[in-house]
Each structure stands twice: as structure tokens, then as C-alpha cells.
Amino acid sequence: MAEPIISFNDVSKAFTTRKGRLVAVDGVSLDIRDGEIFGVIGYSGAGKSTLVRLINALETADSGSIRVLGQEVTALPERELNKLRSKIGMIFQQFNLFASKTVLANVAYPLKLAKTPKAERLAKARELLDFVGIADKADAYPAQLSGGQKQRVGIARALAADPRILLADEATSALDPETTRDVLDLLRRVNKDLGVTLVLITHAMEVVQYICDRVAVMEDGKVVEAGQTYDVFAAPTAATTRRFINTALHDRPSPDTVARLRESYPGRLVHVRMKDSGAGFALSKATSGLNVAATIVYGAITEVEERPFGAVTLELVGEDGAVGQVLERLAAGGSHVTDLGTAAAPLEDPTWRELVTAS
Amino acid sequence: MIPLDNKWADGYTQELLDSLGATFQMVLVTLVVGGLIGLAVGTALYATRRQGLFANRPVFLVLNALVNFIRPIPFIIFITAISPLTILVTGHRIGIEGAIFPMVIMCSMATSRLVEQALIGTDPGIVEAGRAMGASRLHVLVRILIPEALAPLILAYAFLFISVLDLSAVAGTVGAGGLGSFAIQYGYNKYNDYVTWVALAVIIVIVQVVQSLGNWLARKVMHR
CATH class of the missing domain: 3.40.50.300 (P-loop containing nucleotide triphosphate hydrolases)
Incomplete structure (x- = not known):
């Protein structure tokens, strides 16, 4: 070189x-x-x-x-x-x-x-x-x-x-x-x-x-x-780096935003970050054959280095087992998945905590 | 009781013109020589200060002390105190030559401060831009910064003209003539207020013309 x-x-x-x-x-x-x-x-x-x-x-x-x-x-x-x-x-x-x-x-x-x-x-x-x-x-x-x-x-x-x-x-x-x-x-x-x-x-x-x-x-x-x-x-x-990315893309809902989202979307909230072009956002593929309703509730898909890039937060409504399968498929497709739990049993976004405490 | 003789006697006009000539001679020589020395010293003050292009603490401290020491001395005291040196340099203790030497020194001290301030007022980004282009430090200082500071420099020199005019009035005490001497000799000493006022009016007109000229020139080079 x-x-x-x-x-x-x-x-x-x-x-x-x-x-x-x-x-x-x-x-x-x-x-x-x-x-x-x-x-x-x-x-x-x-x-x-x-x-x-x-x-x-x-x-x-x-x-x-x-x-x-x-x-x-x-x-x-x-x-x-x-x-x-x-x-x-x-x-x-x-x-x-x-x-x-x-x-x-x-x-x-x-x-x-x-x-x-x-x-x-x-x-x-x-x-x-x-x-x-x-x-x-x-x-x-x-x-x-x-x-x-x-x-x-x-x-x-x-x-x-x-x-x-x-x-x-x-x-x-x-x-x-x-x-x-x-x-x-x-x-x-x-x-x-x-x-x-x-x-x-x-x-x-x-x-x-x-x-x-x-x-x-x-x-x-x-x-x-x-x-x-x-x-x-x-x-x-x-x-x-995560903080900078968040300021550019506004792709990850803050804890306050998640709390508001839970009021309208009581189902399982998951944050899905696309890792490479294509695979991550084939939502219909991830849910096909399973009785799970997927709704995009937050996020942005854009371009980085002229390649598609983005992250969305989904509400998944269905049987726990079926939802779990959807998550597995998304992860297998190359996406980075963070489980935020449901309104009844919420989970904290660990990366967000990192963003906040790091400053 | 001495009677007031507020009259413009024969010969006063010629005296006034001669005085005007002496004043202009003193002021112009002082401004040119002292102004150039001051430009050099002021630029050196700016360049050698901390973070300056040629940062050099000892040189800065010496120049700074010199300027601070001389500048506040009342000119009438300075002109007499320095007279041995004046004789040494010019060969004259009195007259125009005797007056110009201390005037030049005083003027260059005042100029150096004004030049330093004008340069400090320039955008430090200009220095960085010049350096980034590959200009030498001396080039940045002389060819880039001074033109950038031209408007405040012109105003500084207009201000100096007036200060030097003031110095020249004191020069009358060592027999250098000039408008100041004319006003004292024919006005104050002869209880002739009329003559004093005429001299004053002439000075005011000169000052106005020079200041207006300075403002006009400064505006012209400012481009904003």
C-alpha cells in the first residue's frame, strides 16, 4: 500500500x-x-x-x-x-x-x-x-x-x-x-x-x-x-461516538421519549440498528409466518458514506415466543437489537445510560 | 493699569506666516521621522509580545520599559532634560533643529504605542491564514498585517499630527518659533487677546482639516 x-x-x-x-x-x-x-x-x-x-x-x-x-x-x-x-x-x-x-x-x-x-x-x-x-x-x-x-x-x-x-x-x-x-x-x-x-x-x-x-x-x-x-x-x-451519532441521526429515543411512546404503544419495544445494508429492515421477512404485528414508532433511515443506514424503534405485539423469534431473525440478519421491554415490564436502554453518564 | 491693545499691528501677518511655516516644518519632519521610528518600534512591540510572531520577552520588556519611561515626561521638562543629547546629535541646543530632536523622540514613543494597539486590533486569524499559506513571519508582519491595520493606523497618525502640533507649541520655549510662540509673544505677553485668538483659530482650522482628511482616508481604505 x-x-x-x-x-x-x-x-x-x-x-x-x-x-x-x-x-x-x-x-x-x-x-x-x-x-x-x-x-x-x-x-x-x-x-x-x-x-x-x-x-x-x-x-x-x-x-x-x-x-x-x-x-x-x-x-x-x-x-x-x-x-x-x-x-x-x-x-x-x-x-x-x-x-x-x-x-x-x-x-x-x-x-x-x-x-x-x-x-x-x-x-x-x-x-x-x-x-x-x-x-x-x-x-x-x-x-x-x-x-x-x-x-x-x-x-x-x-x-x-x-x-x-x-x-x-x-x-x-x-x-x-x-x-x-x-x-x-x-x-x-x-x-x-x-x-x-x-x-x-x-x-x-x-x-x-x-x-x-x-x-x-x-x-x-x-x-x-x-x-x-x-x-x-x-x-x-x-x-x-454514540453521543455524536445520536445528535446526527436522532435515531435512538431518549428515556423520556420511550416513556411517552409506552403510553401509545404498550407492546414490546425494541430498538433495531441496521448493521449492514439490506438485511436489517426486511421487517416483513422477520415477521412472516408469525402472528406478530410490527409497528415503526421512532427512528430514521438515512445515508452514511452513500450507503443506507439507520435505526428504528419497533413495537412488536404478539405471543412472547413469536416476538422472541422475530428478535432472533432480526439479529441473525445483521442488526443490533436492544430490547426495551413492554409498558408493563419495561427495560432500560443500557446504551442510553452510557450516553448520559459518559458526559 | 495697562491698556489692552487689541490690534493687528503691521507685520503681524508676516510673523504669522513665518510662524506657520516653522510649525509645519517642525510638525512634518517630526511626523515623518518619528512616525517611521514609531512604526518600527510599535511593530517590534507587537511582534515580540507573548504569543507574538517573534515572541521575545527580553526585547519586549526593554522596549516596553523605554516607551513607558519616556512617554509620560512632560514635554517642557523633557526638552530641557535631554538638551545635552540634543547638542550631541544635532549640534544645536535651540532653534528649530534643537526642538525637532526631542520632538522626534517623543513622537516616536507615542507612535509606537498607537501602532502596537492598531496591530493588536487586527484579527489573529489573518496571521494564521498568512502562515498557513507559507508566508514567512516577516512577510506576514510587514506585508499582510500592516495593510490590514491601515485604517486604524491612518487614524492614529491623524491623532499624532495633533499631538505633535501641541509639542511644537512648547518648542517655542527653546526659540524654535512657530504658532505657539507667536501666540505667546504677540498675544499673551502683549496683552493682545486678539492675536492669541487668531493664532488659535489658525490651529483649529489646521486640526479640523487634518482630522477630516484622516477620517476620509481611513474610510476609503476600510472597505466595509
């Missing part, structure tokens, strides 16, 4: 603050592959912003090794670092555009740094503005643009020097949901059409769900879980 485009090996970074030493990145090992969209998700303070800044050496690691584009970043002198940084684009939550320069001048700036002739860099900047869809704003100043437009300028500027890697630090966190989707679609085009590897920092699982091939979940400076996005969604192991 080819060398990863970015590779962390036991990397740590601490800051000295007024409150004492803060370990922002704690023994992280991680490989990011050429051409993928890699997400890093975590709550604020989890260390993800520091992690991404270690890639272009805006922060320097205390220990460990970081290889980017075949170079050991931690050993590079400043001059070489500046050269490496020019091959890594970066976009920011607050856009960080140069307010005193026009949109066109902003986009052309990295090329000005590279001493590209003026005519050439302006032509390239116009081309990029066209690519991001705001060619008409070339002569405007950043203050005259909306948030989404500013981020498009940010993306165009980050792409000006033909980078191999684009770092996105909470790039959509300041945008409304619709604009977020537009910007994520644009980032996907950057990845697919231009072959740029994307490293995307976010605290929104929807963003990971929508765009990331793989994801790492960070908590207290550590990567607590990492893998294919679909696998992480389908079988999360860390409590933090």
Missing part, C-alpha cells in the same frame, strides 16, 4: 496555560490516505484544532513523528516548512480573509507569495472563483459577502497554489444548514475533481455523515475511535 499522505506516530502536544499544563494532543497515531476525505470530530477542547495545526506546523509537536507528503514535519527548518505549507491549503471557521484586499486579490495571494507573474496569477484566481461559483464577486471586498460566499473565497484561496492537501478547521460551523450543505458539496468536488486530500475538523456528526470517508473521534487529546465512517456509525465502540 502507498505511503499515507499524512501520518501521525505517537504525537503529543501540551500547552502551558494559567490553569496549568493542558495536554491538547495525547499520544495520537493516525494515518490519512492520499485522496480521501478524513474527518476529525470531537467536542470543543478535545484537541482536534491542535491536531490539524500540527499537520502544517502552525503548532509544533512536543514528541512523536508527523510525516506529511513524505517529509518529517517535526524536523524541518522554517524555510522548508514555509515551502511545505504552500502545498497545504487551509480554510477556517471565521474565513480569515484579508479585509483590505478584493476577493480576486485574496485568491491570488498565495500565488503572489510563490512569485507567479501577475497576469498568470490573476487568470488562475478567476478560474478558481469560477470553480467555487462566485466569479461575479471578483472585485468585491470580503465585508460585502455573505458567510457562504466568504467560505467559497476561502476555498478558492486555499486552492490557488494547487495543494495536495486541504485542511478545513470547522469550515462550516459558522454557516447555516443550507449553506453548510452547499459548502460541503463544493468540498466534495474539490476532493473528487481535483484529487485533493481533505482533512475536516468538525463538531457536527452530520458533516461527517455527509462527506467523510473515514473519521477519527477525539476526546481529551486522544483518538478514542477511528475507522470507515460507515463502520463507526454502524458499530460505535466509544460512548462519545
